[in-house]
Amino acid sequence: MIKLLFVFTSAVCLDIFILYFLGLVGRRWGSLEVVERVSGGETELLLRQWLESGLRWALLSGGAALLWKQQQQEEERGPLVRRWILAHCFIAPVYETGRLTLFGNFPLEKLDTWLVGSAAAALGCLFWETLLPDSSGGSTGGGQQKQKARVLFMRVIRFYRPDYLLMIGAFVFLTLAVLCEMFIPLYTGKLIDILRVEQHWDDFRSAVILMAVFSIGSSFSAGCRGGLFMCAIGSFICRVKLQLFGSLVRQEIGFFERTKTGDITSRLSTDTTLMARAVALNVNVLLRTLIKTLGMLYLMFSLSWKLTLLMLMETPLTGLLQNIYDTHYQRLSKEVQDSVASSNDAAGEAVSGIRTVKSFNSEPSELHRYNNRLMDTHNLKTRRGTVRAVYLLVRRLIGLGVNVAMLHYGRLFIQHGQMTTGSLVSFILYQSNLGRNIRTLIYIFGDMLNCVGAAGKVFEYLDRKPEVSTDGTLQPEKLEGHVCFQELTFSYPTRTDHNVLEDFTLELKPGQTTALVGISGGGKSTCVSLLQRFYQPHHGQILLDGQPLQNYQHKYLHSKVVAVGQEPVLFSGTVRENIAYGLPDCSLERVQDAARKANAHEFICELNKGYNTDVGERGNLLGSSQKQRIAIARALIRQPQVILLDEITSFLDAESEQMVQKALANCSNHTLLVIAHRLKTIERADQIIVIDQGKVLEQGTHQELMEKKGHYYKLKEKLFADDSTHAQDKTRN
Numbered sequence: 001m002i003k004l005l006f007v008f009t010s011a012v013c014l015d016i017f018i019l020y021f022l023g024l025v026g027r028r029w030g031s032l033e034v035v036e037r038v039s040g041g042e043t044e045l046l047l048r049q050w051l052e053s054g055l056r057w058a059l060l061s062g063g064a065a066l067l068w069k070q071q072q073q074e075e076e077r078g079p080l081v082r083r084w085i086l087a088h089c090f091i092a093p094v095y096e097t098g099r100l101t102l103f104g105n106f107p108l109e110k111l112d113t114w115l116v117g118s119a120a121a122a123l124g125c126l127f128w129e130t131l132l133p134d135s136s137g138g139s140t141g142g143g144q145q146k147q148k149a150r151v152l153f154m155r156v157i158r159f160y161r162p163d164y165l166l167m168i169g170a171f172v173f174l175t176l177a178v179l180c181e182m183f184i185p186l187y188t189g190k191l192i193d194i195l196r197v198e199q200h201w202d203d204f205r206s207a208v209i210l211m212a213v214f215s216i217g218s219s220f221s222a223g224c225r226g227g228l229f230m231c232a233i234g235s236f237i238c239r240v241k242l243q244l245f246g247s248l249v250r251q252e253i254g255f256f257e258r259t260k261t262g263d264i265t266s267r268l269s270t271d272t273t274l275m276a277r278a279v280a281l282n283v284n285v286l287l288r289t290l291i292k293t294l295g296m297l298y299l300m301f302s303l304s305w306k307l308t309l310l311m312l313m314e315t316p317l318t319g320l321l322q323n324i325y326d327t328h329y330q331r332l333s334k335e336v337q338d339s340v341a342s343s344n345d346a347a348g349e350a351v352s353g354i355r356t357v358k359s360f361n362s363e364p365s366e367l368h369r370y371n372n373r374l375m376d377t378h379n380l381k382t383r384r385g386t387v388r389a390v391y392l393l394v395r396r397l398i399g400l401g402v403n404v405a406m407l408h409y410g411r412l413f414i415q416h417g418q419m420t421t422g423s424l425v426s427f428i429l430y431q432s433n434l435g436r437n438i439r440t441l442i443y444i445f446g447d448m449l450n451c452v453g454a455a456g457k458v459f460e461y462l463d464r465k466p467e468v469s470t471d472g473t474l475q476p477e478k479l480e481g482h483v484c485f486q487e488l489t490f491s492y493p494t495r496t497d498h499n500v501l502e503d504f505t506l507e508l509k510p511g512q513t514t515a516l517v518g519i520s521g522g523g524k525s526t527c528v529s530l531l532q533r534f535y536q537p538h539h540g541q542i543l544l545d546g547q548p549l550q551n552y553q554h555k556y557l558h559s560k561v562v563a564v565g566q567e568p569v570l571f572s573g574t575v576r577e578n579i580a581y582g583l584p585d586c587s588l589e590r591v592q593d594a595a596r597k598a599n600a601h602e603f604i605c606e607l608n609k610g611y612n613t614d615v616g617e618r619g620n621l622l623g624s625s626q627k628q629r630i631a632i633a634r635a636l637i638r639q640p641q642v643i644l645l646d647e648i649t650s651f652l653d654a655e656s657e658q659m660v661q662k663a664l665a666n667c668s669n670h671t672l673l674v675i676a677h678r679l680k681t682i683e684r685a686d687q688i689i690v691i692d693q694g695k696v697l698e699q700g701t702h703q704e705l706m707e708k709k710g711h712y713y714k715l716k717e718k719l720f721a722d723d724s725t726h727a728q729d730k731t732r733n
């Protein structure tokens with residue numbers, strides 16, 4: 001900043017020096033008789049001023065460039081200085097040219113002109129930097145941002161391709177509506193002029209008819225335009241949401257662990273809508289306003305170009321004000337959005353965990369938490385409202401000032417016969433719209449960037465390639481189900497500093513049952529997750545029949561390797577839909593067969609609508625053991641080769657467990673990986689693997705490990721104790 005000030009001060013000093021030097025030369029030149037003859041005229045003075053400005057500009061630019069190079073900051077601040085020098089040198093001749101054109105005299109002294117020019121240039125640069133801070137070329141961060149916004153905007157437009165016809169229709173009606181609307185004030189003024197001269201009744205009638213035609217035409221076209229745009233936006237939103245959802249469900253589990261649910265849902269709801277607005281609504285408003293503004297300016301110029309220039313003076317002020325307001329308003333709006341999301345999260349968490357809330361009697365604290373979040377939102381909204389109120393006040397004051405000036409000059413022009421009363425009325429009508437239109441143009445530009453920002457977030461998810469690839473193609477007809485974990489090292493994406501598995505090697509032989517045992521947190525469930533390809537291990541690999549898991553086709557792999565977890569997740573829908581989940585054309589016989597194997601058929605038949613009974617949201621209408629059996633049926637229906645059972649029997653009663661065990665025992669050609677804390681399940685396994693802290697401690701059959709009297713032996717004492725307690729609990733229930 002200090003360097004910048006130094007450059008500016010040096011430039012001003014250099015400029016004053018050049019100015020006086022040129023003044024001296026000019027005076028010497030002026031003293032020559034030849035020049036004296038021609039230099040008296042205003043045109044010549046003006047010409048000389050332009051020449052001087054050109055010279056000053058060249059010298060100042062050269063000097064600043066030299067100085068800047070030494071400071072090595074050309075890239076960062078160069079454009080701003082160049083703009084300032086250009087405005088500083090040329091604003092005075094431009095101003096004087098304007099004055100000469102308007103009033104035909106040349107009143108300002110040289111130093112006064114310089115001062116006025118300097119102040120105007122500094123204000124202009126300030127205005128430019130505040131309103132368009134990133135306009136200094138592609139190399140800067142702002143330039144890149146603008147370029148990015150442009151690319152995103154074009155992508156959104158391409159996304160609209162299927163609706164191009166609707167959009168074109170909408171734009172045609174938009175143009176018609178605007179054109180019709182534009183002529184109404186003009187004819188209002190004409191009517192007033194005609195009314196003042198009573199005998200022109202024919203003119204009056206035709207003016208009224210024309211006004212009626214324009215009004216009806218404008219309303220009709222606006223209606224058609226709105227309808228067509230809404231259709232286009234509706235279909236766009238559906239399309240984007242569908243694609244986005246498709247992309248989201250393809251992402252790996254780690255993505256969902258790292259990304260908040262609120263973020264994902266707001267991409268799906270708010271951002272897709274904003275993205276649709278970016279083109280359809282904003283371009284609609286932008287074009288409508290632009291056509292209207294240009295048309296109005298043309299008509300206003302034809303009514304009184306002097307008054308029009310006066311009016312336009314309001315624009316930079318309003319622009320500056322709008323820009324400052326937008327910055328604050330957008331920041332506050334974002335904070336309000338975050339705060340609303342956070343209070344929704346608080347409410348959602350309390351509702352979804354209502355059992356825990358009640359059992360710990362924490363209703364008052366939940367209420368307090370929610371109240372705090374609501375108050376935060378309320379405070380932010382109040383601040384946002386205050387900013388808006390101040391902005392509106394200042395804007396109205398500026399508007400009032402301009403209106404007073406316009407009425408004053410309008411009266412003078414009427415007095416001098418330069419305008420009629422009707423023209424002034426038309427002008428006032430246009431002027432009241434013009435200010436609004438210009439504000440809209442400035443606002444819409446900001447809003448468009450905002451919407452394009454939302455589109456950026458949507459595209460980020462749309463373009464995201466899942467870290468766990470699903471590009472495999474392998475789908476052999478016959479699969480043995482031979483699984484090998486080879487020197488696997490893995491940590492969860494949310495805790496990369498902690499290796500859950502380290503140099504982990506394990507073999508699941510085809511047709512055999514392997515039980516994973518160990519204390520909680522040892523990494524048993526992680527093995528199941530990795531086998532389902534929820535995560536990608538960092539080192540080592542998992543082989544299925546000698547091929548890395550990622551080589552298998554995604555759908556094939558998930559039909560051959562299935563898992564049933566501790567807490568089964570069912571989806572709202574019927575029992576049949578849940579068992580045949582992901583298999584759209586599955587017959588009822590197949591569903592029933594799978595249900596029988598999972599010992600679920602009997603209880604399903606007892607439900608009031610049998611297989612067509614609705615299970616409720618997340619299966620809430622069913623008991624835990626029923627949900628578990630449906631989940632087992634859902635796995636078995638795919639006729640898998642490798643079955644992963646992660647503590648599935650925890651929620652089953654002894655009888656159901658036995659039935660399920662029997663059903664699973666029947667699948668002798670399946671590879672089973674069982675995680676269990678129940679001795680009976682473990683004993684039956686062909687091999688038992690004891691895991692602790694991501695490492696295999698012991699491996700062998702129950703008999704072998706018992707004889708070894710190692711970790712398993714010690715663990716067994718605990719497991720057996722737990723098991724008997726558990727069995728007693730179940731019997732009591």
Ligand SMILES: Nc1ncnc2c1ncn2[C@@H]1O[C@H](COP(=O)(O)OP(=O)(O)OP(=O)(O)O)[C@@H](O)[C@H]1O
Pocket residue numbers: 257492493494495500518519520521522523524525526527
């Ligand atoms: N999604 C996750 N993100 C981060 N860390 C996790 C995640 N899931 C598990 N962990 C951690 O990984 C370690 C192993 O967990 P894992 O669930 O595999 O153990 P486990 O032996 O199956 O235990 P349990 O019998 O309690 O299910 C634990 O320290 C756990 O905290």
